[in-house]
Amino acid sequence: MGKLIVISAPSGAGKTSIVHHLLKEMNELSFSISACSRDKRENEIDGKDYHFLGVEDFQNKINENAFLEWEQVYANQYYGTLKSEIERIWSEGKTVIFDVDVVGGLNIKKQYPKECLSLFIMPPSLEVLAERLIGRGSESDESLQKRLDKAEEEIAQNQQFDAIILNDDLEIACEETADLITNFINS
Numbered sequence: 001m002g003k004l005i006v007i008s009a010p011s012g013a014g015k016t017s018i019v020h021h022l023l024k025e026m027n028e029l030s031f032s033i034s035a036c037s038r039d040k041r042e043n044e045i046d047g048k049d050y051h052f053l054g055v056e057d058f059q060n061k062i063n064e065n066a067f068l069e070w071e072q073v074y075a076n077q078y079y080g081t082l083k084s085e086i087e088r089i090w091s092e093g094k095t096v097i098f099d100v101d102v103v104g105g106l107n108i109k110k111q112y113p114k115e116c117l118s119l120f121i122m123p124p125s126l127e128v129l130a131e132r133l134i135g136r137g138s139e140s141d142e143s144l145q146k147r148l149d150k151a152e153e154e155i156a157q158n159q160q161f162d163a164i165i166l167n168d169d170l171e172i173a174c175e176e177t178a179d180l181i182t183n184f185i186n187s
Helices: 015-025 054-063 083-091 102-111 126-136 141-155 170-186
Strands: 004-008 029-031 067-074 077-082 095-100 116-122 163-166
Touching: 004 015, 004 102, 004 170, 015 029, 015 095, 015 170, 054 067, 054 077, 067 083, 067 102, 077 083, 077 102, 083 095, 095 102, 102 116, 116 170, 126 141, 163 170
Parallel strands: 004 095, 004 116, 029 095, 116 163
Antiparallel strands: 067 077
């Protein structure tokens, strides 16, 4: 059995930027491609960005127990991790890395307590997080408030992770994360 690295954070905290950096720098890592029930967006590629299953197929896979973890984020909007993804990556002799929300990250850690290193990426403050989300230009006032409310709930759970990395400076956060992962893989 291989190892798993979970990177979780509130939206806008920088987890995806950190994961992209790690994948570029650490050949021993391989990204777990999540499954979702939503339609593919114009610039997305099935099997690269997500496994686009549709609602019915996603629900069938839930019934088949094909997921390591999954959740219904909104009505008929599902996201999850297929067990086959983990098996694919382990068969390549690599360590699985996840970019998942807090609930998903804690669910994975629960199932693989010894094989999993769970890392929480902490924004410097909710104010900075709000600035980052506004800077994306993709948030309405309502969706921004929803994300900030969710961020507060997620930050309240950060003590359940193996380590917390403050993302005040992206370069330093990437280095700290890489060091923790290297130590874990080699232990």
